[in-house]
Amino acid sequence: MDDQTRMMTGLTGLGGLxxxxxxxxxxVRKQQSLGQPQQDIGDILQQIMAITDESLDEAQxxxxxxxxxxxxxxxxxxxxxxxxxxVLSIRGVQEEDPPDPQIMRLDNMLLAEGVSGPEKGGxxxxxxxxxxxxGGxxxxxxIEHSDYRAKLAQIRQIYHSELEKYxxxxxxFTNHVMNLLREQSRTRPIxxxxxxxxxxxxxxxxxxxxxxxxxxxxxxxxxxxxxFLDARRKRxxxxxxxxxxxxxxxxxxxxxxxxxxxxxxxxxKKCGITVSQVSNWFGNKRIRYKKNIGKFQxxxxxxxxxxxxxxxxxxxxxxxxxxxxxxxxxxxxxxxxERFTS
DNA sequence: TCGTATGATTTTGC
DNA sequence: GCAAAATCATACGA
Numbered sequence: 001m002d003d004q005t006r007m008m009t010g011l012t013g014l015g016g017l018x019x020x021x022x023x024x025x026x027x028v029r030k031q032q033s034l035g036q037p038q039q040d041i042g043d044i045l046q047q048i049m050a051i052t053d054e055s056l057d058e059a060q061x062x063x064x065x066x067x068x069x070x071x072x073x074x075x076x077x078x079x080x081x082x083x084x085x086x087v088l089s090i091r092g093v094q095e096e097d098p099p100d101p102q103i104m105r106l107d108n109m110l111l112a113e114g115v116s117g118p119e120k121g122g123x124x125x126x127x128x129x130x131x132x133x134x135g136g137x138x139x140x141x142x143i144e145h146s147d148y149r150a151k152l153a154q155i156r157q158i159y160h161s162e163l164e165k166y167x168x169x170x171x172x173f174t175n176h177v178m179n180l181l182r183e184q185s186r187t188r189p190i191x192x193x194x195x196x197x198x199x200x201x202x203x204x205x206x207x208x209x210x211x212x213x214x215x216x217x218x219x220x221x222x223x224x225x226x227x228f229l230d231a232r233r234k235r236x237x238x239x240x241x242x243x244x245x246x247x248x249x250x251x252x253x254x255x256x257x258x259x260x261x262x263x264x265x266x267x268x269k270k271c272g273i274t275v276s277q278v279s280n281w282f283g284n285k286r287i288r289y290k291k292n293i294g295k296f297q298x299x300x301x302x303x304x305x306x307x308x309x310x311x312x313x314x315x316x317x318x319x320x321x322x323x324x325x326x327x328x329x330x331x332x333x334x335x336x337x338e339r340f341t342s
Numbered sequence: 343t344c345g346t347a348t349g350a351t352t353t354t355g356c
Numbered sequence: 357g358c359a360a361a362a363t364c365a366t367a368c369g370a
Contacts, residue, residue, distance in 0.1 A: 237367065279359095284350085
């Protein structure tokens, strides 16, 4: 026997009593004057306890009996009067609550992280943003990137399945309560407003559970994100070609090894790294070069020769007829070195 | 395993 | 705010 039936049988059980004795005030008065109220209450309690043992048919019969009782309309109107008075006292409690700012914050965050709302490629945008924030290269992060996306997708899936469960449970419970109230409204006065209020109460309760789910999901995303950022922080050497490009620029601009923003962007593009990594690289290079010119001399000469050869090739291709332009020589490089370090 | 190289971060000075 | 300098943390080769 489910709760609803039990409650209804409870009502009908009392209805049965009403039919016999309670319905008639004169008979009650008579019994009280005879000194039997305590025994009656005992009987009532006993009958209430016996309700759960009754079959559904018996319960239905009792319910029917109550609904057909001659005193029912009178009882109903009395209840309506009482209701009218109590409704006055509970008015003003029914204003709709403004949207909870905490829920709004959680919703916004889940939306931004790609957990709720339409799928944004499993949060690749968030992953890319995290990678950019950490100054990572877009090429060397593919493994961690897909890992992040997979984990975020997992969180998303769990979140949605839990949310669906809560919503289903909420709607089932709401329907159940509404049916119960509608059923009871045949016996006692229940206004649609009251049913609405009850539904709102249920929704509030369920939304607080939902908030807990959202909170846990946000925490999970935060943990994942911080782990991902930590992983990105791991130092990785630039590839050989990138280092060559940077060194070439550095040694060919030794007199002023401070690339402009445009030059940094160009270098970043060529090397497959970020502008801030280019800045870091030049910062480190300048200081280390300055500290130990001797150690970098060989490298400097190497790049000076390389630059000279490249320049010669370009000029030879451009004008074979003209006399070859004087390439950047080691002497020129030494001249730059003096100017930068002085 | 250790020393060095190197990218990133923090501190400092202008 | 930017660059220099110091420092940290990790990669890498012997």
